[in-house]
Amino acid sequence: MNPTTVAPAPRARRRAWPHPVLSLLLAASWVLLNRSVAPAHLLWALLLGWGVPHLLRPWLDAAGRVDWNAALRLTLVVLWDIVVANVTVARLTLGPLKRVRPAWVHVPLASDHARVNALLASIITMTPGTVSAVVDEAHRRLLVHALNTDDPAALVAEIKARYEAPLLRVFRVDPTGRDGTDDDSGSKP
Template identity: 95%
Template sequence: MNPTTVAPAPRAHRRAWPHPVLSLLLAASWVLLNRSVAPAHLLWALLLGWGVPYLLRPWLDAAGRVDWGAALRLTLVVLWDIVVANVTVARLTLGPLQRVQPAWVYVPLASDHARVNALLASIITMTPGTVSAVVDEEQRRLLVHVLNTDDPAALVADIKVRYEAPLLRVFRVGDGNTGQPLDDRSA
């Protein structure tokens, strides 16, 4: 067996807990919404966290493997970029409007992985000053409106390096740099 290959989870575990991360998020959300760790709320959190993903498993994709280290690094980059973009947008909107150079930009997608592309569009939209308008799956590109850019090519390169490549690593799609499928290289 290739050392980079991870053994699949036991089938019984997958049937009982089809989406463990979703289960955890639902349970935590329930506790936070109720602002209580009373036994009744914890029991409901457990039931909802297990029951909702279990009942919806025919309609949910199989939970894939995630590189949590890459996910944490990407989260920190996105949070930092949101703070920096807020300051930049504030300066632009409070300054002379002649400086603003809006543009529509196409970002070519390196993968047809639905989660990667949806999260890339979401990250772009969450970052002030940019909005992803269309994910064109046929032509594998994302249409982005940017509030201010003097170099659209540099913006596209920045999106691909800062967000798309890490997303490819998070979901273990391609090599995380070019989006090319991984072959069965021996490590």
């Protein structure tokens, strides 16, 4: 890099692209929905990817730092669990109903981080055999309906180990209250 060339400041980049992942997803969705990479479609994808996050800026939280390796590992775990859970639910529903033992389980939340808790509830909802019913922020717990469980405590431990702990790593959240969001000052300690 030429010493006279000045790299754009991270703060200016954040202002231009406040939510780069959202921008990328919107642009890719536009191209995929149109099934075309014609210049007009690419231009619209670029405009949507840039414009929508700017229009929604007052309602979106600041984009925090994400550990992408942890996010990829968690994605693979969730996809595997969805496949396994579908087979398990198929066996349960096709077998004798007296084997099914549904239960409501309270899962204590390790953090009050809104994204972590919302994604935890979403992951549980996507996994067949469990349905997240309520995120109780006041009591920091998640009420989960399990289709079949003999040991509710083991189910809670599994949810916390397989999904909540990796989500905390993805968003760099310390359960004591500190998270991985950057402040707007642009300075690092």
